[in-house]
Amino acid sequence: MANAKVFLPLIAFMALVGLLVWGLKHDPHAIPSQLVGKPLPHFEASRLLKPQQQVTQQLFKGHYSLLNVFASWCAACRLEHPVLMDIARRHQIALVGLNYNDRQADVLPWLRTAGNPYQVIIADSDGRLGIDLGVYGTPESFIIGPDGRILYRHVGALSMKIWRQQIRPKLKQLGVA
């Protein structure tokens, strides 16, 4: 006597399995940026390599930029460095560095040897601009629009794969080539 109710636990189990499989695709550690769609926070900082010059959020107006948060103490930043050099060489987007919780004396030797992909590097020695940007996992890269709005954030080292599959499509979508 086949009572259909017998299948209820199986159906419930399959539903649970479906839910858990869907959950596996999500990174539980990832925190989406609260600032996407919002303008860059107001800031005043000096340039890392030209400390007598001050910059503000006005630096980003009028063109698209890739703001890359990096530091000399950050191993993953070394890994993504070649990708940044490549972006600087080949692509039509301004690369701005945010040197986060770091010192010029520690960064300079590294950039001299490995090369400097950035058009401008903002010095954030106490990490306060990083806090205002919601930085939690260096390196991070932000796409900034010509009106100074934050359009996208990627947490973690860039790779050519991430560039091709995530960043570049986003830029194409925005019409930035």
Added chain:
Amino acid sequence: MIRAVVLLIMSVVLVMSTLAGERYPFTKQQQRQQFLQLTQQLRCLVCQNESLDASNAPLAQDLKQQVYRMVRQGKSSVQIKQFMVARYGDFVLLKPQWQASTWLLWLMPLLLMLIAGMLICGIQRRQRARRHNNALQPHQANERTIE
């Protein structure tokens, strides 16, 4: 003279609190309490199961410094939490706030208990009905046991 004595006492207190390992010195007990509460209620985003108070991660140190600054400035706990949520999202609060997006989260245990309770009542009622039916037909039960 009095000014010198006051200055001396204040220096001694500051030195002693530093020696005692107080990394974030306060002159007001109320602020010290507020700081402790906040750092225990805010999440470390690197070691995400720990509070800022418990975590040794560099980001936790930076955020604690930020909380310290804001407490010393006399900001309220609500303002400081809003500051953090604006930058890191609701997740930075260890205890989810009571708001439209979290009603389900908060009420789920209660809802589940109610549903479980209703299911149990339903099952018991059916069992009672079955037992009642069996009691009404005793001759059938006797026939079975004879075998």
